[in-house]
Amino acid sequence: MRRTILMGLLTVTTAWLLVGCSNLDKKAAAPANVENRGISGDEMSDIDAAKSQGMGDGSGADASALNDPNSPLSTRVIYFDYDSTNIRADFEGVVQAHATYLAANPEVEITLEGHADERGTPEYNLALGERRALALRRQLVLLGSTAGQIRTVSYGEERPVAEGHDEQSYGLNRRAEIIYP
Numbered sequence: 001m002r003r004t005i006l007m008g009l010l011t012v013t014t015a016w017l018l019v020g021c022s023n024l025d026k027k028a029a030a031p032a033n034v035e036n037r038g039i040s041g042d043e044m045s046d047i048d049a050a051k052s053q054g055m056g057d058g059s060g061a062d063a064s065a066l067n068d069p070n071s072p073l074s075t076r077v078i079y080f081d082y083d084s085t086n087i088r089a090d091f092e093g094v095v096q097a098h099a100t101y102l103a104a105n106p107e108v109e110i111t112l113e114g115h116a117d118e119r120g121t122p123e124y125n126l127a128l129g130e131r132r133a134l135a136l137r138r139q140l141v142l143l144g145s146t147a148g149q150i151r152t153v154s155y156g157e158e159r160p161v162a163e164g165h166d167e168q169s170y171g172l173n174r175r176a177e178i179i180y181p
Contacts, residue, residue, distance in 0.1 A: 059091035065101070066180060076178040078136055079171065082117075083128070085135040095136065098178055099143030106146065107120035111179040112136050115155040122156060129154035129176075136176045 027062055031052045065071040102108055113134075114129030129149065133152035141147050162169035 005006060012112045040178045043122055073101055076180075078178070080172065080176070082170070083120075083175075085128070086133045087135065087139055094141055095139050099140045099145050102140060102145030102149050103143075106149065109149050109151065109181065111151045111153060112154075113159075113177040114152065114158050115159060115173055117173040118157045118160065119166075119170065120157075122158075125154035126154050129156045129160070132174075132176045136178075138148045 011024035065073045068074060072094045075091075078091045078095065081088065091178040098110075102110065112132070114133030116128045116132075118125070120128070128177070130152065134153055137147070137150045137152055140150060157173070160169075160173045161175075162172040
């Protein structure tokens with residue numbers, strides 16, 4: 001099962017890189033460095049240092065909190081501002097709750113799905129969705145979860161939740177979704 005997933009991810013990544021590389025001269029708005037998509041060694045050192053200084057203490061909630069509508073864990077969509085990968089202040093508590101839950105439950109694995117609105121090229125939006133998922137991943141790891149618990153995938157503009165062509169619809173489509181098994 002794991003091998004099948006890895007092969008699928010490798011195939012999608014290779015296809016994405018081929019499409020992205022073939023369009024580099026056509027789009028000025030393309031991300032400058034698509035090779036640096038994971039957490040680098042320096043970032044992991046920063047994360048380890050933050051953990052050793054007391055961040056992410058691992059005190060968490062039980063599994064029933066995932067389905068409790070009054071729990072911050074029931075919020076599984078993090079919204080982003082236009083062309084941004086910064087976690088908005090109104091979602092910091094939600095991200096902290098998920099990180100605490102993951103730290104307290106190391107056997108739980110999640111998938112972060114990055115999304116973008118329709119503005120921009122499909123290739124740019126795919127990269128933006130990936131950067132959003134990775135930004136959320138970095139924050140979760142800084143707050144106590146482990147990188148091994150988190151997979152990321154980007155759908156770019158391909159899976160909108162709102163079909164409109166207005167700011168409200170765009171705002172709903174600029175998101176990262178936290179998917180528990």
